[in-house]
Amino acid sequence: MTLPADTALGALMATLPRPGRVQWLGLRTARDVPMREVGAAEAVAGKGLLGDRYASASGKRGITLIQAEHLPAIAALAGLESVAPATLRRNLVVSGLPLVALKGRRFRIGEAVFEGTGDCDPCSRMEAALGPGGYNAMRGHGGLCARIVSGGRIAVGDLVVPEDAA
Template identity: 40%
Template sequence: MQILHIYLSPEHNFFGHHGQPAGTAPMIEVPEVECVAGKGLVGDRFFGWKEDYKGQITFFEHEQYERLCEKFSVIDVPPSAFRRNIITKGIDLNTLIGVEFEVQGIRFLGTQESTPCYWMNQAFAEGAEDALKGHGGLRAKILSNGILRKS
């Protein structure tokens, strides 16, 4: 698995905002991030959020980003719009649901699809929520400590 982008955000824009306007916290691209087992990514909004949280880290396929850009003729929205932490290339993330896997010496457990929500229509393009069903990315638990870097 190649890592193209690593994103963190100190605050939630959509999570907990149902029925309210979206937040404005940016996704900040970093060259590396510290993964803490059972806690999440240092500096991210979900770090230590709750015990045994299934989404301590999220992954998203660059190939899906490219597919959506083509489908909706989008040329000016970056992959950070999906608010996933790690943008990957070269792997079908759905194959990692329910599977322990390793990236750069760090162990993860794929827990479930990172289900797209209606905010995707606002953040990326109208229709993005439906187009992402089954391809919304991967939520995972962090099983070992380490530093994850763009590769």
């Protein structure tokens, strides 16, 4: 939900404590193959990340992001000591800002501009990846899908900054 910034609630929703930071970046070349951790990738406007299976697609799911702070919660809810980012099949792990605040907003990572399009709900694969109950362990923690508005290089360590705050 995005509200006008000139309303009290809209102003609160638009205010973030600080920029986020990319902690992990992963690609997968095809369906049913493991994620491959990379240090950087090229985001292609209207498509996806070069080298990722969604690179030739278009639409709302050009890139997927998950909150680093949610990984321990997912692990705890799944009864695990920890969860590796690649297990959750998201392209980016971001720390330091609430991803939900980017839904419906444009934001910059490295050279690229994105727009948060909606929740990245877990899929049934999480049962196999995390064990019985894995799907439910991820509910509410699945992250954000975004479309790529303007392409460019993104890398681990890049800041994640809302466009209106850049």
